Amino acid sequence: MDKSIKEIINSYQDQKEIELKGWITSNRGNNKIRFISLNDGSTILNIQIVFNQEKFDLEEIEKWKIGSALNIRGIFKLTPNAKQSCEIEAIEANNISPTDDSFPIQKQEINLETLREIPHIRHRTNIFRAIMLIRSTLAKEIHNFFDSEGFMYLHTPIITSNDGEGAGEGFIVDDENKELFFSKKATLAVTGQLHGESYATGFTKIYTFGPTFRAEKSNTKRHAAEFWMIEPEVAFYELNDIIHLSDRMLKYVIKKTLEKHPEEFKFLDERQEGRLIKNLETFLNKKLQILEYSQAIEMLKKVKEKFVEKNIEYGLDLATEHEKYLADEVFQGPVAIINYPKEFKAFYMYLNNDGKSVAAFDLLVPGVGELIGGSQREVDIEKLKSRMSYYNISIEEMQWYLDLRRFGDAGSSGFGLGFERLVMYVTGIDNIRDSIPYPRTFGNLKM
Incomplete structure (x- = not known):
């Protein structure tokens, strides 16, 4: 053999x-x-x-x-x-x-932008061999982690009638202007979370790991129209529980992947002048810190001249520059920012007793900023309805979600991790187009 x-x-x-x-x-x-x-x-x-x-x-x-x-x-x-x-x-x-003379991968190095024009063969360069081998192992280790923690793996729908984020950024499968296959408007899923919540009420610990789609007309290095999401949901968990689960998961997955790919990490580390492995090992060895959003705002106010966005007040949705400062310079390691203002967070997040913040968190890591976002979920039907009205979300379409609160849902917590963001962090590459075999981005659909 x-x-x-x-x-x-x-x-x-x-x-x-x-x-x-x-x-x-x-x-x-x-x-x-x-x-x-x-x-x-x-x-x-x-x-x-x-x-x-x-x-x-x-x-x-x-x-x-x-x-x-x-x-x-x-x-x-x-x-x-x-x-x-x-x-x-x-x-x-x-x-x-045999190949012919037109085979584009030769001994001389080709820049990443040129390689994006040939996604069907770019994996035959060392840079993409390393990235894709690490990506494969990261996926396997995510499954291994959740299996070791007693989670059920759940496949949630790719076609849905609701938008979990309330942002209206789904790709339309059926719309109102033609004969509807599903008898109603249907979109590609932007998240598996809401369906995951339904199964957590009954199985306690579930996770999804599947493709999601967002129709943002954005061409930044951090946005893709099709990407993979890891979304665990745990019944009876509160905010602190889910934060520590996310930290535990990241450290398990990164440690195992480092162990299994010494040559690939050595190669990527040399391309990044010795920073990559050092940064990952620092992350593994640093205890996660937890910081109130209001405290983060006060810290950022003191150094606001460092930033492009200098108008730093309570109610600001932190930009990447603010997140990187907190993770890189203040804590020099992972930090979870908690209890954000309700105005810019999703409708399903638990409203805190102060009436102005929700039990949400973003886990920030050095060099990247936000890597994971999650929350404790709201269980009060009336509060949910009020938040849905605020975001113009149809209560009729979401009645099934509200019903969960009447049928034994005692509360749950969960988070979302964009898999390509994780691949970017672990490999040190700075463009999401290089973290996935066939990138789909605004204006780009090659092959």
Whole structure:
């Protein structure tokens, strides 16, 4: 059976015969010996294949182009004194799928903006191999974490008739101007939270991890029209409980992913001048701090000249520059800002006794700002109705959600984590378009 290059490098014995398949990343040498580097996507590390003139027509081997798919049989050799730790001396080799001269991934580095024009093959560069391998492991470890905590994995609808955020930014599937498939207006889901709340009342601990869609006409580095969301919901949890769950989840997932991808993180760390691993380890070792929104405002007022937005008063929806200052400079680690003014938070958040703030939190991390947002949910039907009226949300359409409060919903709490934001944070990349295989953004629908 073929082994992956990662398995071969990590565990194979000297002088053992082996078979493998992969794609050429470089081809160099002379008329006596040639060296082909092969990669199969299991790691960013390549393995060197040695071709000797006694066994191969090296003039023919020289014609094999970068990107071509090879099937190799050879002898595995440890080479501790060489540049690479091991290599394979080829016995038999077949070029099973040659590329032509137009293959765009060559030895010279290509900038990220150019690679966004070829999303179907950009993963065959080291930068995207590293990002996508880490993305895959982050997803697996999220599932592992919630499984270890006794959560049920819930699949919530992708097509819905309600907008969980109250922002009217859903993509329309059916509208009022044509024959309606669902007999009412339908949109792609912007969140799985509300449906998740219904299942928390009955299963206690649930989480969703699925695609969500938002029709914001924004072309910033932080916005995508299609992205993945992790949204746990826990019955009987209050604000403090859900904050600590979010911190525990992040630290578990990041720690496990760092352990499983030393080569990929080393590569990304070198591109970022040694900052990436240091920042992630600082996050892992720092205790989460919790700060009242009102206290955050007072801190920011004292240094308001640092910011573009200097009008800092109670009621301000903190900008990324404010969040980064708090996480990077004040706390130098993760901080949860709690109890925001109700005016700019969602209708479903629990109204605090002061009547002006809601039991919400944003978890801020250095270098990024907000990574997670969540809240304790409102259980008082009349307060919910009042908030829905404020946001012009149809009570009739949301009656099923109000019904939960009459059918044993004793309260719950949850949060949302945009998966691509997590990938950006963990890999250190600064554009959401580079955190997902096929980005969908305003004005862009490639492939």
